[in-house]
Amino acid sequence: MNILSGNRPGALPLTLLLIVVVGCLALAPFLFPGTRALDTAAKICIFILLAASYDLTLGYGGIVSFAHTMFFGLGAYGVALMLDHLGRGWLPMIGGAAAGAAAAAALAFVIALFSLRVRAIFFAMITLAVASAMAVLVSQLSGLTGGEDGLNYQIPRELTPAFRIGKLFDVTVNGKILNYYLVFAGCTVLFLLLLRIVSSPFGRVLEAIRENDFRAEAIGYPVLRYRAAATCISAAVAALAGALYAIWLRYVGPGTTLSMEIMIDILLMVVIGGMGTMYGAILGATLFVLAQTYLQDLMGAGAEALSAVPLAARLLDPDRWLLWLGVLFILSVYFFPTGVVGRLRAMAARSARST
Amino acid sequence: MSAAPEHAPTFTRAGLGQRLTPWLPALLVPLIILAGFVLIGSVSSWLTLTVAGLAMGMMLFVMASGMTLVFGLMDVINFGHGAFISVGAFVGVTVLLWLAPLAAAGSVPANLAAMGAAILGAMLATGAMGWAFERVVVRPVYGAHLKQILVTMGGLIVAEQLIYVIWGPQEIYILRPEALKGAVTFLGAAIEKYRLVAVGIGLVLFLAMRLVLTRTRIGLLVRAGVENGEMVRALGYRIDRVFIGVFMAGSALAGLGGVMWALYAQLITAHMGNELMVTVFIVVIIGGLGSVEGCFLGALLVALTQNYVAFLAPKLALVSTIALMVVILMWRPQGMMPVAKAK
Numbered sequence: 001m002n003i004l005s006g007n008r009p010g011a012l013p014l015t016l017l018l019i020v021v022v023g024c025l026a027l028a029p030f031l032f033p034g035t036r037a038l039d040t041a042a043k044i045c046i047f048i049l050l051a052a053s054y055d056l057t058l059g060y061g062g063i064v065s066f067a068h069t070m071f072f073g074l075g076a077y078g079v080a081l082m083l084d085h086l087g088r089g090w091l092p093m094i095g096g097a098a099a100g101a102a103a104a105a106a107l108a109f110v111i112a113l114f115s116l117r118v119r120a121i122f123f124a125m126i127t128l129a130v131a132s133a134m135a136v137l138v139s140q141l142s143g144l145t146g147g148e149d150g151l152n153y154q155i156p157r158e159l160t161p162a163f164r165i166g167k168l169f170d171v172t173v174n175g176k177i178l179n180y181y182l183v184f185a186g187c188t189v190l191f192l193l194l195l196r197i198v199s200s201p202f203g204r205v206l207e208a209i210r211e212n213d214f215r216a217e218a219i220g221y222p223v224l225r226y227r228a229a230a231t232c233i234s235a236a237v238a239a240l241a242g243a244l245y246a247i248w249l250r251y252v253g254p255g256t257t258l259s260m261e262i263m264i265d266i267l268l269m270v271v272i273g274g275m276g277t278m279y280g281a282i283l284g285a286t287l288f289v290l291a292q293t294y295l296q297d298l299m300g301a302g303a304e305a306l307s308a309v310p311l312a313a314r315l316l317d318p319d320r321w322l323l324w325l326g327v328l329f330i331l332s333v334y335f336f337p338t339g340v341v342g343r344l345r346a347m348a349a350r351s352a353r354s355t
Numbered sequence: 356m357s358a359a360p361e362h363a364p365t366f367t368r369a370g371l372g373q374r375l376t377p378w379l380p381a382l383l384v385p386l387i388i389l390a391g392f393v394l395i396g397s398v399s400s401w402l403t404l405t406v407a408g409l410a411m412g413m414m415l416f417v418m419a420s421g422m423t424l425v426f427g428l429m430d431v432i433n434f435g436h437g438a439f440i441s442v443g444a445f446v447g448v449t450v451l452l453w454l455a456p457l458a459a460a461g462s463v464p465a466n467l468a469a470m471g472a473a474i475l476g477a478m479l480a481t482g483a484m485g486w487a488f489e490r491v492v493v494r495p496v497y498g499a500h501l502k503q504i505l506v507t508m509g510g511l512i513v514a515e516q517l518i519y520v521i522w523g524p525q526e527i528y529i530l531r532p533e534a535l536k537g538a539v540t541f542l543g544a545a546i547e548k549y550r551l552v553a554v555g556i557g558l559v560l561f562l563a564m565r566l567v568l569t570r571t572r573i574g575l576l577v578r579a580g581v582e583n584g585e586m587v588r589a590l591g592y593r594i595d596r597v598f599i600g601v602f603m604a605g606s607a608l609a610g611l612g613g614v615m616w617a618l619y620a621q622l623i624t625a626h627m628g629n630e631l632m633v634t635v636f637i638v639v640i641i642g643g644l645g646s647v648e649g650c651f652l653g654a655l656l657v658a659l660t661q662n663y664v665a666f667l668a669p670k671l672a673l674v675s676t677i678a679l680m681v682v683i684l685m686w687r688p689q690g691m692m693p694v695a696k697a698k
Contacts, residue, residue: 064504114684121432121500125636129680132633133673140670260629264512271505323516330509333502334495 011348075242150253274339413557421605427645443610485606643690
């Protein structure tokens, strides 16, 4: 399979699951009509890409970064600022995405030089500090970025609901659906690119560095350069994901692109899906976004059922859904560090051995 | 037998620069204060800002010292440290609200008793929580930094959510005890009494910590553990006992810092610890991971810079801290006073 760069999902149940998820996403406008469903599908696509790019540093590079939302936000704000200042059009949109990606890669490079030089854990702390400073800066520079309110802007007319093409399977094909397919195609291409990168010699060296950086250095691989390159690529892809998100939402604000909550969401997605597998990002992001959208309804029902018990009702309050995901997160780091994907692969390997 | 050849070795005296080098980090603090004086120009505002900076620095030191010690001794990087700050603040404030009549009374001893009880309650609660955290969350991931960061971050999320479950989602306002309200005037500058108390607590704590670390047997064990844990174990000491003791002490210190911050800001939220962690990380990094003295100086530097810059150019306050960190890391990539083990 050339398109997957020879890096197949591996286990049969996993392959089937992935085909279902990707198939549903590919046909989402026709399978699940309605604005909320389409919004959820687009969000899943974008977060799959974002989680996959995070997996490049976390899972393959073994580096924890807390600035991934900052790069995501840079891409989103790149598109937003260009469209806001230069007016609607394809050129400002693409230019904004490119500028955002370049800025993200440059910033990642500088941070990497400062922190990875000494020891990898510095990176976690420094990225956390820089990312929160950036979030504060963006909300303070309200003249440029719209502050806490964010920016609304116009995207090319071909991508808006006002642009109608015709009917297909009883669904009116309009610009919104074209926009969805732009997001879907962009995410697919970039995801396959990431898959290509991790399956290349570069990706293998990265894994070697993750397993034993001292040894990799001794063999002659410049560890710092590889790690810095990985963070730069990951930052650039995250920025492109942000650009797609900005095109989809037609709005950017600190809450949707830069907040620490999103960073934690990405972390949960990658860890629950499976670190260092790429496919984990697909399952993790899908599960997470679905849980975020629909689990809260379920918990609300649970809280009502238990409203007689004082503390249990509060534990099941829909606003406390992050509590349960946090517990799930800790448990999955302990008991299945390779996540859902690793589990499914191990199960398949066991059954293959026993037959 | 011939006599030894006659020669009188002479040592060249170390130059001034060489002798100053180890003291440079300590000299940075007065330098910053001086720079602040020059830039601000007005004695009264400068004095107010300096005291505010020192108070904030002491609080940051109290919060950060536990984290840096835990790192130095156990090589554990605890991203959940912020949870202890929040829990400390919430427990302390709860105790203070129970003792509201004492805190509002006009007599100084009653006020101090209320504050003492709040601090004690917070430190006991966070100490116990530290014990549980070490047992449940950190114990299985010793030696694996990546997992530590992830797991302690997960612990932070859960702890923060549990605060919401227990205390509800609203922020809580708290008034300082009567005796700590108001300000004293000195050289035309109004200085809040509470800030002086915070400076006092921080200084006492720093000196006590240094005393324990350098003059007692436990401190010797801790320092030896930081230097070479395996050797200490080989000599027959149960270093894991020391580990858990230091972890609890570090958590209790974070709790104390939380109470102090709560009374300083007079407002607490469940994510205050998480927000403070950003500054705490910067302090720990520029001080040098694992070093208590570095942490003390780092906290003062960060807080003073932040206060001065907030006065001179309000929008740049947080960015200035990042700039400070970048400059210090360019000068000393390991932080100002790196500890031997920090690889």
